[in-house]
Amino acid sequence: MKKHISREKRDNLTGYLLIAPAVLAVIAIGIVPVIITFSYSFEYYQLTDPKNRHFVGLQNYIEILGNSSFWMVLKNTAIFAVISMALELLLGFTGALLMNGAGKAARGAVRTIVLIPWAVPGIIIAYMFQFLFNNQLGPVNVILSHLGGSADFSWLTKPWSAMFVVVAADAWKQFPYIALMLLAGLQTIPQELYESAAIDGAGKIKSFFHITLPNLKGILLIVLLFRTMGAIRIFDIIFGITGGGPASSTSTLLYQAYKYLFTDMNYGKGSAMSTIITLIILAISILYIRVLGKRAEE
Amino acid sequence: MNAPKAKRIAAKAGYILLLTVFIVMMVFPFYWLVLTSLKDPRDISLMPTELWPSRFSLKFFSYAFTEHHLEVYLLNSVIVALGAMVLTILFAFPAAYAFSRIRFRFKKFWRNVILLANMFPIIAVVTPMFIIFRKMHLINTYWGLIIPSVIITLPMAIWTLQAFIDTLPKDLEEAAQIDGCSRFQAVIRIIFPLAAPGIFTTAIIAFITAWNEFMFALILVTKDSMRTVPVAISMFPGQYTVPWGDMAAASVIATVPIVFVVLLLQKWIVSGLTSGAVKG
Numbered sequence: 001m002k003k004h005i006s007r008e009k010r011d012n013l014t015g016y017l018l019i020a021p022a023v024l025a026v027i028a029i030g031i032v033p034v035i036i037t038f039s040y041s042f043e044y045y046q047l048t049d050p051k052n053r054h055f056v057g058l059q060n061y062i063e064i065l066g067n068s069s070f071w072m073v074l075k076n077t078a079i080f081a082v083i084s085m086a087l088e089l090l091l092g093f094t095g096a097l098l099m100n101g102a103g104k105a106a107r108g109a110v111r112t113i114v115l116i117p118w119a120v121p122g123i124i125i126a127y128m129f130q131f132l133f134n135n136q137l138g139p140v141n142v143i144l145s146h147l148g149g150s151a152d153f154s155w156l157t158k159p160w161s162a163m164f165v166v167v168a169a170d171a172w173k174q175f176p177y178i179a180l181m182l183l184a185g186l187q188t189i190p191q192e193l194y195e196s197a198a199i200d201g202a203g204k205i206k207s208f209f210h211i212t213l214p215n216l217k218g219i220l221l222i223v224l225l226f227r228t229m230g231a232i233r234i235f236d237i238i239f240g241i242t243g244g245g246p247a248s249s250t251s252t253l254l255y256q257a258y259k260y261l262f263t264d265m266n267y268g269k270g271s272a273m274s275t276i277i278t279l280i281i282l283a284i285s286i287l288y289i290r291v292l293g294k295r296a297e298e
Numbered sequence: 299m300n301a302p303k304a305k306r307i308a309a310k311a312g313y314i315l316l317l318t319v320f321i322v323m324m325v326f327p328f329y330w331l332v333l334t335s336l337k338d339p340r341d342i343s344l345m346p347t348e349l350w351p352s353r354f355s356l357k358f359f360s361y362a363f364t365e366h367h368l369e370v371y372l373l374n375s376v377i378v379a380l381g382a383m384v385l386t387i388l389f390a391f392p393a394a395y396a397f398s399r400i401r402f403r404f405k406k407f408w409r410n411v412i413l414l415a416n417m418f419p420i421i422a423v424v425t426p427m428f429i430i431f432r433k434m435h436l437i438n439t440y441w442g443l444i445i446p447s448v449i450i451t452l453p454m455a456i457w458t459l460q461a462f463i464d465t466l467p468k469d470l471e472e473a474a475q476i477d478g479c480s481r482f483q484a485v486i487r488i489i490f491p492l493a494a495p496g497i498f499t500t501a502i503i504a505f506i507t508a509w510n511e512f513m514f515a516l517i518l519v520t521k522d523s524m525r526t527v528p529v530a531i532s533m534f535p536g537q538y539t540v541p542w543g544d545m546a547a548a549s550v551i552a553t554v555p556i557v558f559v560v561l562l563l564q565k566w567i568v569s570g571l572t573s574g575a576v577k578g
Contacts, residue, residue, distance in 0.1 A: 014481065015402025022393035022452060023408055029423070030415035030449045036426035098317050112564050113324050119560040121510040121528040124549040128327045131334065131542055139330055142346045151346065172327060177571065184572040233419045236512040240532060257421050262517060267425055274422040285417040
């Protein structure tokens, strides 16, 4: 009995010693800065006026929420999140089903191609897409003109088309990850399910909705939550393609926070905006961990 | 007898068509980047642009080095990414092992703390970091970029490694411990070699993540000679002109080695990227 307890104690000690470096690192460089940002959010704190730094209570939040630009960037963030996620899911599913249906060699080839966007820095993807859609030098307008469209469409000067280019770039970068996750899920579905469904006379479409989708529910949930947070945290793609323009029409919550912080040098207001984003993400994370936790317990 | 056969052929043709469209869509942006980098500077502003250039040149590649000193930024990126990779593995392996093999109190809580830190937006981390790093003279240093990178790479690394260690058989290390090995010896002699492919994959993913990192590198570096490649490329555009060719060439140089590594190790990377979630 005594030995049993000491073993438990020893395990506790070993466990804590082994996780200590990682946990301390995460607290020091992840959690503590977020708390400091939270405290800045209640201050008047401008880099151009550091002597005058003082506590202002909820002033920064009141200013942000009272400004119509907040509701605009919130709307932009939601539009971006919904459209990009829908597009990424559509492409991800297509990619996963194509890879799943392919022979071994073809699957390897497609998987290889699909990994490329994941490995390319976001800022480079941003410039790639800015160049593709450049109204004078980009190939998209040239190809459109061959198909009978306008050869001089100015993609980045109109709100809806600028948003489209940003969404396209993000979808191109992110859907491979979704495709790979869904493929991994597809390969765990037993083939017999499809065979017996086929014997029962179910078509391809019917078995997709009755076998494939229900079996991928868990993975789909994870992917959706991951991508929601990805959409909220997107930065380099917008920085590189539009800089938030035209007229803030592609500016998101996070991009606006960046502008408050590092263009206006207003640490108080920028920190309040960052805290709002953190709270939104925290709410989604809690949901995410709950769902994951439930899945782990089965 | 003929109708089902025709239907099968049509289905196959449809599949191949869809696959082709898909591959073209995937490859075209990258193709265009490489093509632009290989254009002759005299052709870069031709209108309409040539979908297949009439002549090629390597001038933009030499401009990337002679005019923009890409070698400086490449060296910075390599140092930062390698540093972040080594630090990440050093911190992640013990933690992943503990989470996988040892029972201790509040294990789930600590795992969630690490996962949660991964969810925080960089924007909420970077301002205090900027202020504190300035006081500590870490702005414009390699450590000043390596340390923050770890917050992005570490949670993912722990997750991937734990999923990998979970798949290793327990009886080997238990047998070794019965034979008189300490737990530490059992880990070093048995788990470490078995986990080598997992560690390697995790290291590559951490390296690429750190190599691609943008926001920390943009904000925590104010001196041009300390910039990493992604940020340096974003500084190429001048006030009135955008040197597309130079940027394309620099981008190709920055991505081709990474893409090459990814292609070489694709099987491992795919399993690394998907292991945590699929098993989850």
